[in-house]
Amino acid sequence: MAPTALSCKECKSRYPLDARYVCEACFGPLEVAYEAAVWDVQTLKRKIQAGPPGIWRYADFLPFTGRPRDPLEPGMTPLVRADRLAERLGLGELWVKNDAANPTHSFKDRVVAVAIAKAQELGFETVACASTGNLANAVAAHAAAAGLASYVFVPADLEEQKLLATAIYGTNLVGVRGNYDDVNRLCTELCEERPWAFVNVNLRPYYAEGSKTLAYETVEQLGWTLPDRVVVPIASGSLFTKIARGFNEWLELGLVSGELPAFNGAQAQGCSPVATAYAEGWDVCKPQKPDTIAKSLAIGNPADGPYALELARSSGGRIDSVTDDEIKAGIRLLAETTGIFTETAGGVTVATLAKLAERGAIDRSERVVAYITGEGLKTLDAARDSFHMHEIEPSIEALDAELAASAASS
Amino acid sequence: MAVVVKIPSQLRPATGGEGEVQVEGSTVGEALDAVFTEHDGLRERITEDGTLRRFVNVYVSGEDIRFQDGLDTQLSDGDEVTILPAVAGGR
Numbered sequence: 167m168a169p170t171a172l173s174c175k176e177c178k179s180r181y182p183l184d185a186r187y188v189c190e191a192c193f194g195p196l197e198v199a200y201e202a203a204v205w206d207v208q209t210l211k212r213k214i215q216a217g218p219p220g221i222w223r224y225a226d227f228l229p230f231t232g233r234p235r236d237p238l239e240p241g242m243t244p245l246v247r248a249d250r251l252a253e254r255l256g257l258g259e260l261w262v263k264n265d266a267a268n269p270t271h272s273f274k275d276r277v278v279a280v281a282i283a284k285a286q287e288l289g290f291e292t293v294a295c296a297s298t299g300n301l302a303n304a305v306a307a308h309a310a311a312a313g314l315a316s317y318v319f320v321p322a323d324l325e326e327q328k329l330l331a332t333a334i335y336g337t338n339l340v341g342v343r344g345n346y347d348d349v350n351r352l353c354t355e356l357c358e359e360r361p362w363a364f365v366n367v368n369l370r371p372y373y374a375e376g377s378k379t380l381a382y383e384t385v386e387q388l389g390w391t392l393p394d395r396v397v398v399p400i401a402s403g404s405l406f407t408k409i410a411r412g413f414n415e416w417l418e419l420g421l422v423s424g425e426l427p428a429f430n431g432a433q434a435q436g437c438s439p440v441a442t443a444y445a446e447g448w449d450v451c452k453p454q455k456p457d458t459i460a461k462s463l464a465i466g467n468p469a470d471g472p473y474a475l476e477l478a479r480s481s482g483g484r485i486d487s488v489t490d491d492e493i494k495a496g497i498r499l500l501a502e503t504t505g506i507f508t509e510t511a512g513g514v515t516v517a518t519l520a521k522l523a524e525r526g527a528i529d530r531s532e533r534v535v536a537y538i539t540g541e542g543l544k545t546l547d548a549a550r551d552s553f554h555m556h557e558i559e560p561s562i563e564a565l566d567a568e569l570a571a572s573a574a575s576s
Numbered sequence: 577m578a579v580v581v582k583i584p585s586q587l588r589p590a591t592g593g594e595g596e597v598q599v600e601g602s603t604v605g606e607a608l609d610a611v612f613t614e615h616d617g618l619r620e621r622i623t624e625d626g627t628l629r630r631f632v633n634v635y636v637s638g639e640d641i642r643f644q645d646g647l648d649t650q651l652s653d654g655d656e657v658t659i660l661p662a663v664a665g666g667r
Binding site: 187189190191192193194195347348351354355358450452453455467469472 | 587621622632635640643
């Protein structure tokens with residue numbers, strides 16, 4: 167599947183494969199178009215299986231003609247059968263795709279690896295991004311591994327863990343006084359003034375393609391079959407729609423058969439422009455001012471919102487939102503039933519899954535995959551004060567006394 | 577009101593390369609109309625049936641006009657009206 171052009175998702179105008187992201191005719195977003203290829207399915211499967219244990223095994227479906235050199239290859243994260251969580255929720259077959267198991271502990275390693283490989287191919291010496299943390303970590307780390315200079319722009323009030331886990335890689339970390347949408351606007355303007363590759367601005371068409379690898383891995387890990395339903399967090403809506411594109415590409419190539427899964431989107435109530443538009447029956451999103459603990463999902467003005475709405479409706483899914491308390495409960499539920507500690511975005515996903523289960527929206531016969539996109543240690547504030555520690559003198563008697571007292575009081 | 581409308585690079589072919597246009601207008605809609613009068617090619621790129629296209633964001637002094645009164649948002653002397661594509665993002 168050789169990439170052939172950048173194509174406008176709205177008016178289908180075509181552009182060369184360089185650093186651009188917006189259609190000059192209608193301002194619509196650009197997407198990579200590929201040459202339709204005829205493959206022998208068995209040969210193609212063997213080629214994929216013989217590839218490296220990460221996203222570059224799927225290089226044939228990414229916007230490159232060869233396999234890029236990447237010292238920090240992400241991907242092939244565990245797909246875990248979550249029977250205890252399924253039992254708790256009254257579901258049948260439930261799987262958790264644990265994408266916290268990436269080099270910088272979030273799915274952003276996938277998109278950044280693709281964007282940085284493209285930046286190098288296009289001859290950029292400096293990469294940059296607007297981020298709320300996960301992307302910042304990934305850009306700083308992958309730039310360091312590739313030997314590129316980097317600038318990372320974040321809201322100045324970001325959690326300390328995310329600032330620290332970005333700065334450690336030796337990037338130029340810039341805290342902007344404002345929210346993510348302010349940072350994003352600044353970067354969109356900077357993009358015109360500096361010769362930098364902004365992974366999520368002028369390289370966005372390539373960057374976004376990296377998310378397709380989550381769909382490919384899911385299919386491969388399920389023995390070349392599809393789930394019936396997926397639950398995916400929505401911020402800009404890019405991950406949500408690109409997972410569908412990944413499934414669709416493999417359906418078209420015949421690498422997997424069946425139907426596109428139902429797509430359930432998950433948002434935090436404090437920033438739910440897509441869930442609100444879904445509930446109201448709108449086909450565009452009204453921007454919101456974010457106010458939620460799920461900062462990694464807090465995009466008030468989601469670029470792919472209209473496409474996410476279309477996908478949820480056409481696939482038989484829907485888009486829901488959950489409160490901050492439900493998010494915290496979701497983090498805990500996942501940890502207690504699967505041993506996976508996720509960040510607030512994962513809490514949004516699990517809480518949405520729980521809500522769907524409670525509502526009876528998921529049949530017991532369905533095979534469901536929930537996408538956990540980030541690591542709990544990055545959002546410690548969400549778990550603070552959520553537990554009790556037994557404190558004792560170092561003796562067996564003290565332990566017995568403490569446990570007895572604790573049992574009596576609970 | 578005299579205001580400055582900032583044109584993103586993707587639209588500059590339609591302004592003869594100009595990145596800023598000085599116009600008069602008491603609302604965003606009036607200011608944009610004044611820009612369209614000078615640079616006719618911009619109208620259909622930014623608007624469709626009299627409303628902004630869905631991937632166009634307009635800011636007045638940094639604030640998205642959808643949080644204000646849209647095209648009816650009032651302007652003051654010296655305001656900066658910025659047009660930007662909405663497709664960036666993903667954090």
